[in-house]
Amino acid sequence: MNLKEHAKKIAEKAVKRRTRWTGLLLIIVAVAILGAISLIQAYYAQKGIRDEAKTKAESQLDAIKSGILNVVNQAESAVRNNVWLAQWCLQIPDSLANIPKLIVNNNPIIAGSTIAIVPNYYKDRPLYSPYTAITNGKIIETSLATQEYDYPSQEWFTKPIELDKGYWSEPYVDTGGGEILMTTYSVPIKDNQGRTAAVLTADIDLEWLKALVNDIKIYPGAFSTVVSRTGRLMVSPDDSLIMTTTIDEYATKVEDTASFNALNRAMLNRESGSIQVTHNGTKNMVYYTPIDKTGWAMNIIIPEKEMFAGLKKLNGLIRLLQVLGLLLLILIFRAIAKSQLKFKYISEKKEKMESELKIASDIQMSMIPKTFPPFPEREDIDLSAALVPAKEVSGDLYDFFIRDEKLFFCIGDVAGKGVPASLLMAVTRSLFRSVSAHHDNPKEIVSTMNNSMSDMNESNMFVTFICCVLDLKTGKMQYCNAGHNAPLIFTDKIGELPVDPNLPLGVIRNKEYTLQEIDLHYDDAVFLYTDGITEAENPTHGMFGLQRLKETLSGRKPAQTHLDNVKKAVAGFVKDAPQSDDLTMLFFHYLNNQTKIKSVQSITLSNDISQIHELEKFIGKIAEEKDIPESLKSSINLAMEEAVSNVIMYSGSKTADISAQTTEDEITFTVTDSGKPFDPTAVPDVDIDQNAEDRPVGGLGIHMYRKIMDSVTYKRQDNKNILTLTKRIR
Amino acid sequence: MKTKVTKEEGQITIAFTGRLDTPAAQEANPIINPLLEEAGKTIIIDCKDLTYISSSGLRIFLTLRKAAEDKKGKVIIENINDDIRSVFMMTGFLNLFEIR
DSSP states (O other), X not given: OOHHHXXXXXXXXXXXXXXXXXXXXXXXXXXXXXXXXXXXXXXXXXXXXXXXXXXXXXXXXXXXXXXXXXXHHHHHHHHHTTHHHHHHHTTSGGGGGHHHHHHHHHOTTEEEEEEEEOTTSXXXXXXXXXXXXXXXXXXXXXXXXXXXXXXXXXXXXXXXXHHTSOEEOOOXXXXXXXXXXXXXXEEEEEOTTSOEEEEEEEEEEOHHHHHHHHHOOSSTTOXXXXXXXXXXXXXXXXXGGTTTOBHHHHHHHSTTHHHHHHHHHHHHTTOOEEEEEEETTEEEEEEEEEETTTTEEEEEEEEHHHHXXXXXXXXXXHHHHHHHHHHHHHHHHHHHHHHHHHHHHHHHHHHHHHHHHHHHHHHXXXXXXXXXXXOTTOSSEEEEEEEEOOSSOOOEEEEEEEETTEEEEXXXXXXXXXXXXXXXHHHHHHHHHHHHTTOOOHHHHHHHHHHHHHHHOOSOOOEEEEEEEEETTTOEEEEEEEBOOOOEEESSSEEEOOOOOOOOBTSSTTOOOOOEEEEOOTTOEEEEEOHHHHTOBOTTOOBOHHHHHHHHTOSOOOHHHHHHHHHHHHHHHHTTSOOOSOEEEEEEEEOOGGGOOOEEEEEEEESOGGGHHXXXXXXXXXXXXXXXXXXXXXXXXXXXXXHHHHIIIIIOOSEEEEEEEEOSSEEEEEEEEOSSOOOGGGSOOOOTTSOTTTOOSSSHHHHHHHHHSSEEEEEEETTEEEEEEEEEOO | OEEEEXXXXXXXXXXXXXXXXXXXXXXXXXXXXXXXXXTTSEEEEEEEEEEEEOHHHXXXXXXXXXXXXXXXXXXEEEOOOHHHHHHHHHHTGGGTSEEO
């Protein structure tokens, strides 16, 4: 290993190491960011869920509360509405018993009612409390003024008098008609002197309360409890606790007594809020609120597990996505790291190279002939060439010169770009000059160049090349192709010059190259180009293509105009896409008057089908002159018979004119008739895969000559059908 | 151009000699048309001496083939040369006929 390579290896290693560290750092940062994102996301998700649970719980509490108050208000109004009646009836003690009756009868929610007279208010009856109750649909009238009951000492009697306002009693279990949870609303009644004379009451049973509370479920495992003002459980999922246990007693039985006590205090102090309590090993959120008027309080208990069940699923998904994202990041990073390595190395070298490139480019451009027109004194040659280099120096070349009344011209494209390509191009060009100084056979020129280049080709580069030598007097052009794309040839149409592919220069020594020939005539032209033109790409990677090139080059124009048009067309096509390859081209228009005459023969046939025999003879004669093989002659004859017999039989024309124009390698027939307009090229092709049954008997003739001929064109001109049929004969 | 028709038991042989071009096909039509009635038989078209065929000639073959299909007969083409084979190929006739 030499010193330079060693230094390069060390530099590469350093870049690699740096890249690796940068990568590790990037991944750590990415993980940290992802972690932070997940924490923030978890925090906000939890907060969101808690907020949502709180809203749900509060709205449920509100719903239950308004349900309870609905009943409570009905009971209160039922009693209050009768206060005036009670006051009035105080003067007629016997009528007082009607009031409870009235209240119970008119209010289905009220299970019992009494008007209890303050002891000794009436001198003649120390205790008096007529009571009406409805039990199992039956109305029972009785009196509460019994020795055992002692109503004056009952809470429902003493509290309203003591508070001097309506009062809801502590709920109790009524054993009179089954175990029914009841509560009583009572208001003091004053006589017209302002003395408290009685207490009017309404009992309501609280069976509906349990249904109301359990009716609303926001989470499957959530439940509610309602407690009285003394902390007794009125509604609880555990029925055995109802009215038998206070929440304070319950708190002593659970593991999280402290939290339960805090909850109990808040509820008994008639506060609203929420608290987290642990119960049977699970965390729960408790939302609580007091219920107005009654002195009760209620809460909703939601297991957190259920609250966050959705979040848990979501979190799992997010984790998965994060891991996938991280993996992707690592993959992307690896890919970047690889290209980075390349890029770093290149960019370090780039600066140094740029100045070298500039010099190389200057040398290169000074080598090719750049003065146009190159032969202003000659009327038989209109030639122009151009080389538009891509950003870097190029490996394209063209060259031309005249020696011994022969025009030597060539075009070449070195594989690759940059300085090496440019140098090889310079070598190729000087070889062409030195070899063609002694040879005028393109095959010899190309073979000699190939051998020299194969010998010195250490870097395995090669050049596609085509060399043409035109005898300016006769129009005979010999050419030899070495792997280059086919030039365009302009006769009465634009075609591709037939080229044998052969190997590019510099690949294999002593490779056999083939010589080809074509006769150019007056007004014919040749266009040599490199694939930088047809493969020029627009921003969406569409290619300029051969078709566009042919269209751009249509019509006879000065060579320089053609080249300018191509440059413009390519520039207009690629727009702002960077030019990826050199555009190199050479246009040669041959204008030698001596070569104007071509072989033209013609025959006129009458509209009799037996004239087909004359056509056969006419074609036979041409075939003989041009040395056309028997089988090809037969095909051409068949095609022409089909074309001409159609005219004779169907056109209505009295005559059919047939002319044949032959060049070295093709024959062009023109069939002209003055019959009704008919364009055979517009006829849809027959389907030759149809079965016998479906196949029409006609239409085969047109199909056949379109198949046999290389080109068939039709035009209608001066009231004549003109059909042109061309066939290659070489 | 010559067209020769030979009838045997259940079989008709048509032998074309020379060039079956457009004028020749017009001459051959009156000979071929009566045979369409007998297309239920096996028709053998012998092309041993046929040197050239145009679309008018192909039309005769196709007409026979269609008649044979109607009458449950059969058309067999024998001994075609390479030029005619390539015309058959070009027109899809190779797949339309039994050729031997």
